[in-house]
Structure formats: C-alpha cells, structure tokens
Amino acid sequence: MKYPYREYVSVFKALADETRLKIIQMLSSGELCACNILEEFNITQPTLSYHMKILTECGLVKGVKEGSWMKYTINNERLEIVKDIYEDVNKNR
Structure with a gap:
C-alpha cells in the first residue's frame, strides 16, 4: 500500500461538496480572505x-488569522498526494 488511505477519507469527503470544490478552485489562484470567498456565495x-473548518481539518486548506480576518491557502503538499492517489486509481483501470 503506497498511501495510508484511511488518512485521506476525510479529504475525499470534503471534496464531495459543490461549495467546497468551488472554494478549492478559488484558492488555486492564491491566498484569499474569508470575506472574498464569502462574496462568491x-x-x-x-x-x-x-x-x-472541514477543509482545514482534512488538511487541504491552511488558515492564518491576521487581525480580525482569516486568510486561506491551499495546502499544496496534501493536494499533490490527493492527485497521486487519483492518478494511481485512474491508471489501474
């Protein structure tokens, strides 16, 4: 077993939601303040x-508090592992 799959169940559950998928897409362009994310929904x-909270707890997103604002970025290391898992599943089809 190449990956500890149990660790990534929460990631795939987090991605199984339209709002969270859109948030990940938005963050792919770089850091965003929660207020900027909220404007899109x-x-x-x-x-x-x-x-x-779901995205940060599963490790896909990192949040940093700056004053009264929360700023979010994608955790690229975690996202790369998710891509690798998907590619492994896809190539074995």
Whole structure:
C-alpha cells in the first residue's frame, strides 16, 4: 500500500461538496480572505466557517488569522498526494 488511505477519507469527503470544490478552485489562484470567498456565495458567514473548518481539518486548506480576518491557502503538499492517489486509481483501470 503506497498511501495510508484511511488518512485521506476525510479529504475525499470534503471534496464531495459543490461549495467546497468551488472554494478549492478559488484558492488555486492564491491566498484569499474569508470575506472574498464569502462574496462568491449566497451563504452566511457561519456556513462559510463550517465549510472552511472541514477543509482545514482534512488538511487541504491552511488558515492564518491576521487581525480580525482569516486568510486561506491551499495546502499544496496534501493536494499533490490527493492527485497521486487519483492518478494511481485512474491508471489501474
């Protein structure tokens, strides 16, 4: 077994949501403040916090508090492993 798959179940569960997929796509362009992410959705701030908590807890996203703002970036190391897992599954088809 190349990867400890149990560690990545939460990542794939996190990606199984349209809002979180869009957030990952937005963050692929670079760091964003929570307020900038919120502008793209018709959701409340607590709902955004819920989605960001899931993304940070599974390790796909890193959050840093700057004053009263949260800034988020993609955790590229974690994302690369997810891509590798997908590629391994896809090439064995």
